[in-house]
Amino acid sequence: AKRIVIKIGTSSLVYPNGNINLSGIDELSFVLADLNNQGKEVVLVSSGAIGVGMNQLGLTARPATIPEQQAVAALGQATLMNIYSQRLASYSKKAGQVLLTRDVIEYPESRKNVTNTLEQLLKMGIIPIINENDTVSVDELDHLTKFGDNDQLSAIVSQIIQADLLIMLSDINGFYSDNPNTNPQASLHTHIAQITPEIMHQAGGKGSMFGTGGMSSKLKAAKRILDCQSAMVLANGKQPKIIFDILDGQQIGTLFM
Numbered sequence: 001a002k003r004i005v006i007k008i009g010t011s012s013l014v015y016p017n018g019n020i021n022l023s024g025i026d027e028l029s030f031v032l033a034d035l036n037n038q039g040k041e042v043v044l045v046s047s048g049a050i051g052v053g054m055n056q057l058g059l060t061a062r063p064a065t066i067p068e069q070q071a072v073a074a075l076g077q078a079t080l081m082n083i084y085s086q087r088l089a090s091y092s093k094k095a096g097q098v099l100l101t102r103d104v105i106e107y108p109e110s111r112k113n114v115t116n117t118l119e120q121l122l123k124m125g126i127i128p129i130i131n132e133n134d135t136v137s138v139d140e141l142d143h144l145t146k147f148g149d150n151d152q153l154s155a156i157v158s159q160i161i162q163a164d165l166l167i168m169l170s171d172i173n174g175f176y177s178d179n180p181n182t183n184p185q186a187s188l189h190t191h192i193a194q195i196t197p198e199i200m201h202q203a204g205g206k207g208s209m210f211g212t213g214g215m216s217s218k219l220k221a222a223k224r225i226l227d228c229q230s231a232m233v234l235a236n237g238k239q240p241k242i243i244f245d246i247l248d249g250q251q252i253g254t255l256f257m
């Protein structure tokens with residue numbers, strides 16, 4: 001794979017106690033830099049703005065209102081980018097911040113502008129770090145209607161830059177026959193070629209109103225990837241160096257292809 005999109009979730013960037021996972025961010029930055037040195041084109045889609053902002057403000061719970069969350073995200077996004085820039089700089093790499101909304105693909109003009117920017121960044125050897133623009137779009141903030149988020153965004157980005165592979169890093173080893181946190185009998189799917197209703201069902205239905213609904217969102221992203229004949233790997237982001245093994249062709253997590 002030459003052109004790779006990597007998506008990382010908040011759980012890999014912020015510890016459960018609310019502190020920033022510096023070793024995780026550093027390891028991820030190292031991997032991005034090294035892949036770049038190998039001649040690969042890498043794009044990062046990173047969540048974590050709210051988590052980092054909460055940490056800065058000493059908040060232990062997510063603020064209640066959307067505008068408050070947007071403000072916290074605006075603060076956290078700047079800080080998160082600063083951390084990425086610093087870590088990448090220690091490996092002689094530069095980061096470019098790209099804030100998008102999912103509807104970019106609905107407007108050909110916007111889509112073209114996004115594609116041009118990303119292509120140019122890659123050409124210049126700058127690592128694009130993408131997040132949803134929380135000021136403009138509240139898709140990722142609105143828990144009750146959370147059906148589009150950075151999972152979808154990473155698939156959309158993969159689609160518009162025709163990435164060879166999307167690596168989605170989560171807090172779980174892959175996609176299982178059932179939620180392994182509640183069903184210890186659940187078994188890992190190593191390869192999925194089609195998102196059937198049966199498969200969708202194993203993600204715990206539509207995603208509960210109050211849970212993250214995380215897995216069905218990842219399957220929807222996988223469907224988008226499969227629909228355009230590309231590939232996606234869902235794996236655990238605890239140790240970002242796992243990306244090297246994935247690109248080495250080792251069987252890790254769940255391959256959607």
Ligand code: ADP
Nearest residue numbers: 009170171172175176178179202203212214215
């Ligand atoms: P992230 O924040 O890393 O993007 P999410 O919380 O959105 O991760 O999604 C991962 C979670 O999805 C898992 O921790 C697990 O609790 C849940 N889940 C539900 N069904 C499944 C399944 N069939 N296989 C794996 N995880 C599942």
